[in-house]
Structures are given as structure tokens and as C-alpha cells.
Amino acid sequence: MYSKETTLYRAIIIAVVIIGCIIVYFILSVIRAQKRYRKLNSQNLEAVITSIEKERGRIACDLHDELGPVLSAVKFKLSSVDVSSEIDKKTINQSLFQMDGIIRKIRAIAYNFTPSALQHKGLLFAVQHYIDHYISGSGLKVVLVSDAAVELPHHAEIHAYRILQEIIYNTVKHAKATELKIEIYTAKDHCIILSCDNGVGFNYKDARRHPSGQGLQSLYNRTEVLRGEIHIESKPSKGTKYHIKFPLIHQNQT
């Protein structure tokens, strides 16, 4: 090498080392920033979802324990009214019928807010209950296949229930599907939820970029709170498939 080239070569080495250091510093700062952002985001998400669940529980409790008995008392008083006119009797009977409808509706709303079956009989029973009572009239056939050993801590159970509720609700509301199959099982310290339907599907990438509602985001948020991962495969007229997997160990720790 000429002496000029030796100088140049040294300059190249110095430039490479400096650029290398800058790139390494940049990479490390990006990793740190993302770690902080993820932690903060996860904490915020968990706080928001927990407060939503608490608020739902409070509303469900108020509806069930306060409004329910009051309406039952009104119904009882109304039924004890003694009237001679046939027209009045008919009016009272109609009112009693409507009152029954209101009480049933309030119970259903309260159940939707916080499904008591989830607390007392577990995830699978609660999901099956939801399917039997709220989806049966929609024309959608839902097949729930599950591992009998699926037992989750309550914290995870409520999120898993909401995820399944959202999937079923989305299928009824948007998919125009006639069949939905759901599988829930545990494997290697993970809970896995799989589903597929024969509906119209949607453009997943567009829906992620320009969401029309909160449904898809809610699925992502709840999966994140569970420290899990979610994969969705959907194409127009080819149905929608979900794959959700979350660890059971984290749930036991929280």
C-alpha cells in the first residue's frame, strides 16, 4: 500500500469503529425504549381492563341485587291488585307479562356483565351457557370442543371468557357464518384457543390498520394481558380462523 492508502485505511478503520459504536448505541437505546414502552403499555392495559371488569361487576351486582328485587316486588303488588273490570284485568296481565320480560332482560344483562357461571362452574360451562342462551336464535351452529382438564385461575378465566365471547359475537354479527368451531385445550403449561368459521371473512390487514370497532383491539389487549400471542387468518369469503395461546405459569404468578 502507498502511504496515502495506509492513512486512508486507518481512516476507514476509525470510521468503521465509530459508525459501529453509533449503531450499537442506537440498537441498545431502541431495545431499552421498547422495553420501557412495553412495560408501561402492559401496566396501563391491565389497569384499564381490570377497572372495566370491576365496574362491570358492580353494575351487574346493582342490577341483580337492587333493581331485580324492586321489580319483583312491583310485579307481586301488581298481581295482588283486585279488579273487577275485564279490561283492567287484561291490562294488568299484559303489564305482568312485560314485567317478566324486563326482569329476564335485566338478569341477562347482569349475566353478560359478570357471568356467575364463570365463577361457580368454570370457563367451559360459562362459554357453553353463553352459546346455549344467547346464540341459539341466531342461526349459527357453534361446536365447542374442549379438553376436560382446562382449569385456569380466575384472572385468566375472565379474559379467556371475554376473548371467546368476542369471537362468538363477531361471528354472529359480522361473519354471516352458519358454523363456528371452537377448541380449547391445555398443552405444555399453555392454554390454546382455536376457532374457525365458514363466514364471509374480512381483510385482516385492512381491519388492523383501520379498525371499524373495538372488537379486534379488545382481543389483542386481552391476549397481551395474558402474556400470550394471537394469530388471525382471514380472507374475504374464506372464513376466519383464530389461534390464541397464553402461558398458564404467568397466570398463577399474578
Next chain:
Amino acid sequence: MNHLQVVLFSSSVLIPSVIAAMKFRSVERSFYPFIFFIWVGFLNEIVSYIISFRGGSTTFNNNLYILAEALLILWQFKEWDIFASFKKGFVVLAASLIIVWGLDHGNKQSLGSINLNFRLLYSLMIVLISIHVNNSLVFTVRRSLVKSPVFLICNGFTIYFTYKILAEVFWIYGLNTTKAFRIDVYIIMAWINAFTNIIYAFAILCIPKKPHYIELS
């Protein structure tokens, strides 16, 4: 470092190539362009060895290789939805690269000469897009970046192509007068190449498996 060591360092592309071959069926489809990029790189190394062994010039195959490399990387960026907000971005950039490559090789004979303008342009493009992807990952990736294949691959691109830009600038200014100087610059390139190949190998190991879905029976 002698010529054999440079060859060995360049052969480090064998590591990600083998890992990619083993994992190909199970990895997500969106990473296929990157895997093809690795394999094309490996294929080019083999072709280069054969040509060098016979005493020929490797410029011809390298010129074809870098066009394929640039287009495959661009395709990979497309698979990562980089052009979501500007859907024609992929076509515009790919067409620009092909045009510049074509202008660098105005006639068939010029395929045997090094296309510096194209090399500088595509290296710069890859570095800039990689930095953009890395920054956007901070807000979109929901797991650790250290194990994110996209993050690792983009860092590999940034490191390798930044040095490539530096080297190409020297050649553009005609600073490659002696063979000894060129070899010294290529030795640094060989080290960086080996390092990025290790990053690529790790990235391929981190590529998530295709999710398993159920079907309606």
C-alpha cells in the same frame, strides 16, 4: 488474514442457509423472501468460488446477484407491510432499482464492470428502510425486541450495508489503486459479513412457527 480466511468468512452464509433449510417448512410465509435472499447469497458464493478457481472474474455474477439481493430485500420489506401507507411504494422502488441497474449496465459488456451507482443506491435504500422498520417496531412488537427476527434482520442489514456504503464511496472516488489496499478493505467487509451472517442465523432461529389453525370438519 489470508485469502483462505476471507473465503471462510464469506462462507459463513452457509450457517443461516442450513438453518433456513431445516426450518423452511415451519416458518411463517412472510419471511420467505429473507430465506430466499440467504440462499441466493449462498448460491452466489458457490458460483464465485467456482469462477475464481478457474481464474475468471466474479463481477458478472456479482452484478446479477446484487440486483436479486436488492429486489428480494425490497420484497421482504413489502411482506412486513412497510408500504402499507403508500401501496405503490414497492413497485416504484423496485422499478427505480431496475432502471438504475440497467443504466449502470448500458450494454452487455458492462455487466463485467462494477456497478457502483446501483450498489450505493440500494445499500442506502436498505439502510434507511431498516432504520425506519426498527423505529416502528418499538411501538408494534409485543414481545422482546432481542428475539424479534424483524429487528435482528434489520440490524444485520443496517450494519452490513452501512459499511458497504462506506466502501462503495471509496471506490467511486477511485481510491482503490493498489490490490493490497482493496484486500484490506475487503477483509473488514469479510468480518462484518461473518458477523451479520451470525445475526441472520439467530434471526432465522427466532422466526415464529406457522400458527396451527383448525378446520371445519
